Amino acid sequence: MVTTISRPETPQVMPDTVKLPAPTAWPIILAFGIALLFAGLVTSASVSILGAILFVTGCVGWFRDVLPHEKEETVEVKPEVTVIATSRREVERLPIAPDLPRALLPLETYPVSAGIKGGLAGSVAMAVLACLYGFLKQRSIWYPINLLAATGYAQSLKIGTAWLDGFHLGSFSLALAIHLFTSLLVGLLYGAMLPMFPRRPIFLGGIVAPILWTGLLHSILGLINPLLDERIDWPWFIASQFAFGIVAGLVVARLAPVRTRQLVPFLMRAGIEAPGWTKEKPGKDEPR
Numbered sequence: 001m002v003t004t005i006s007r008p009e010t011p012q013v014m015p016d017t018v019k020l021p022a023p024t025a026w027p028i029i030l031a032f033g034i035a036l037l038f039a040g041l042v043t044s045a046s047v048s049i050l051g052a053i054l055f056v057t058g059c060v061g062w063f064r065d066v067l068p069h070e071k072e073e074t075v076e077v078k079p080e081v082t083v084i085a086t087s088r089r090e091v092e093r094l095p096i097a098p099d100l101p102r103a104l105l106p107l108e109t110y111p112v113s114a115g116i117k118g119g120l121a122g123s124v125a126m127a128v129l130a131c132l133y134g135f136l137k138q139r140s141i142w143y144p145i146n147l148l149a150a151t152g153y154a155q156s157l158k159i160g161t162a163w164l165d166g167f168h169l170g171s172f173s174l175a176l177a178i179h180l181f182t183s184l185l186v187g188l189l190y191g192a193m194l195p196m197f198p199r200r201p202i203f204l205g206g207i208v209a210p211i212l213w214t215g216l217l218h219s220i221l222g223l224i225n226p227l228l229d230e231r232i233d234w235p236w237f238i239a240s241q242f243a244f245g246i247v248a249g250l251v252v253a254r255l256a257p258v259r260t261r262q263l264v265p266f267l268m269r270a271g272i273e274a275p276g277w278t279k280e281k282p283g284k285d286e287p288r
Helices: 026-039 045-066 112-138 142-152 169-196 201-224 226-231 234-254
Strands: 017-021 072-076
Touching: 026 045, 112 142, 112 169, 112 234, 142 169, 142 226, 169 201, 169 234, 201 226, 201 234
Parallel strands: none
Antiparallel strands: 017 072
16 A cells, blocks of 8 residues: 655745846847948948948847857846725726627727818818918918928928918919828828727817827928928917817717727628638529
8 A cells, every 4th residue: 555645835935036138239239230231222331331340240249148158147036016906996897799709999980981071171170270370460361371382392492472472373282282181191090099099089189189290290390391390380380280180080079980890801891702701692593
């Protein structure tokens, strides 16, 4: 008869220190050298030479960190107790689609037409404020239109005030195309982003977003349109951005969202008939 003796389990003791790979900057230097190596192909040979030097230096330095023995450093382990606390009294549950095994958020989104309508509505609100600025400040509604059209002119800084105050069919057509293109693009972006902000979508889309892209335009406007950067009235410009964001956000949010086609194969979403994925059409003799 064989008897077994059970040994008491020893509690696991956390180590006081652990060994981790030593930090190194050689991978960044190697990547920067490769970037300069290829950038010199379209700029100058000296850039490629500098990239080659950094490439070789990065390789040698990185190899020395791992060969023949990997460099390590000892880090002290400090156990921390994580306390999970919340101010909510009830658990907030996410809605799950009843016919799906799992949900991919968001469950609903806005159609493309909602973004187009929001972009067009926002473009009208922005154009009204821009023309109002031109009438009050420059006594000409064509002034802001010609400023926007100057984006397509190489010698825009040589344009005078008298030319900006007049009507020019070419400038009007160019400004209209630029304004409609950017408005539709931002409107489509609104339609895609608003479902991701279920709480206060108008605040995020109508106030926070205009502040972000106004700051971006402030930093790059000198490269895009030097004449507009020289003559722009920033308070009026920011007000027009807010008008666009609020109007476009309201129009998109008021339209009915549609359910996202989750877990639907790409062939069915593209409308392609494929055996095994889509239902076959009935024949001539079969009942429909």
